[in-house]
Amino acid sequence: MKIEDCRADFPITRDLIYLDSAATSLTPTPVVEAMVEYDLRYRANVGRGVHRLAAVATHRYRDARDAIKSFVGGDGGTLAVTRNTTEAIGMVAAGLAWQKGDRVVTTLLEHHSNLLPWLRLRERGVAVDIVRPDAGGSLDLADLEAAIRDDTRLVAVTHASNVLGTVLPVHEIAGICRDRGARLLVDGAQSVPHIPVDVAGIGCDYFCFSGHKMLGPTGTGGIWMRRPDLEPLFVGGGSIESATADGYTLARGEERYEAGTPPIAGTIGLARAAAYLREIGMGAVRRHEERLAIRLIDGLAALDGVTVVGADTPGDRIGVVSFAVEGMHPHEVAQVLDEASAVLVRSGHHCCQPLMEHLGLPDGTVRASTYIYTTRDEIETMIATVEELSRRVI
Ligand SMILES: Cc1ncc(COP(=O)(O)O)c(C=O)c1O
Missing domain, CATH: 3.40.640.10 (Type I PLP-dependent aspartate aminotransferase-like (Major domain))
Structure with missing residues (x-):
């Protein structure tokens, strides 16, 4: 099965942009x-x-x-x-x-x-x-x-x-x-x-x-x-x-x-x-998510007032990207993403409070996480929505 063909098996993706798979993934029919x-x-x-x-x-x-x-x-x-x-x-x-x-x-x-x-x-x-x-x-x-x-x-x-x-x-x-x-x-x-x-x-x-x-x-x-x-x-x-x-x-x-x-x-x-x-093949899963993660990091890091956390960490990565928007609490960002564009992300400490403290992020981060059903268009919608809200704050 090709990765592009799997979306029909995940009915939730028809109405929402689900970028919270690191918390729990969707399940196919x-x-x-x-x-x-x-x-x-x-x-x-x-x-x-x-x-x-x-x-x-x-x-x-x-x-x-x-x-x-x-x-x-x-x-x-x-x-x-x-x-x-x-x-x-x-x-x-x-x-x-x-x-x-x-x-x-x-x-x-x-x-x-x-x-x-x-x-x-x-x-x-x-x-x-x-x-x-x-x-x-x-x-x-x-x-x-x-x-x-x-x-x-x-x-x-x-x-x-x-x-x-x-x-x-x-x-x-x-x-x-x-x-x-x-x-x-x-x-x-x-x-x-x-x-x-x-x-x-x-x-x-x-x-x-x-x-x-x-x-x-x-x-x-x-x-x-x-x-x-x-x-x-x-x-x-x-x-x-x-x-x-x-x-x-x-x-x-x-x-x-x-x-x-x-x-x-x-x-x-x-x-x-x-x-x-x-x-689908786990190699294909990995490549698909790597491409999306790179686009997410590049797109978010280019925005004024947005900081990608751990963007320069070397080595392999999965499709998990954490970021902060200057002047906004992570929960507020998550709420706006949901209301404005039906983009669902996680916000807060991600059950890693000591790490957040160590990184100097007492309110935590906003986290977008991808999976096999995530598309490039969805990533572009998310980046565009973050751009819009970061402009409003600045
Ligand atoms: C790295 C890591 N370890 C452990 C857990 C705990 O998983 P569960 O809630 O399924 O026990 C999570 C869940 O987010 C996780 O991301």
Whole structure:
């Protein structure tokens, strides 16, 4: 399928210019149909009953989970379905056997979901070292390497920034972690939807992502583990091999992390979303968004009174562009864009308050984020509307 042909599958794009895909993406008709098909044609619980519907549902659910694992290049490891990235990261924070004196290294580029779980570990005697980017938002790998000590147990970094759009060199970071004997968690919430991802090739230990940002349903996501070495957060139905009145034996594979009934329709929908992205090709997705991001940055940076945040950050980027309009609160800009041109963007801290503080942006930024359904014309409308409102302010 060609990227230009996909728009008809996203009915919301007929009436609105949706530039908030980094918060949650739109979902195409085939994904909704796959979920409806489960509910109307073969709805049953999975991994439990032996009747015919249970057999079909179990088969389709497990195939869907395998397809999601393959999509992120994780065939050799373990992939458990989660509700979202936040839950997946929480599973690592709660599931490693922390000792007092262990250290975690993370960065100030992180979403709260990849920062607060580590800060919380301080209550258990774990120290947290936070590497700061420069004033433009660029991270120096030498600073990250210097922060890793002999007692650093885990390094937790984002693959792509949800504020600046920059892609971090996670392969190199994985090499450093291997050399230094630390485990690596990669927050892939903003990478899996937008660039080709190969978790085994990266060399990380844990990789976390959300389904709702990659055309899939809300309430779905995943954690990929090189080895299933985390203590599960919950135990109960579906997560054990056997149980007696005295105890239980946990299931060996991904099931040990999926206690209770999983999001069956959601997982089937997420696998359909992954297939949809595969049909387009993640290379094509990346190129399409790179072109749009470059135009966005050039167009906005040329306007008087408009500052693009992190515009000069070197390296790869996804279609996420943050900016500020002099004399206007980011929420005001977002409201005017909606009212004047039906352009929907995010405004505020983007769940990255410490980063905003570091960048000297106490009110946050306006953020435009693209996806496969975004067109060049939509980007031009957005730039023209920002130009108009910046003229009014100056
Ligand atoms: C980089 C990053 N990490 C984590 C998250 C949290 O994702 P979720 O709300 O799906 O758990 C987000 C969401 O915006 C994100 O952009």
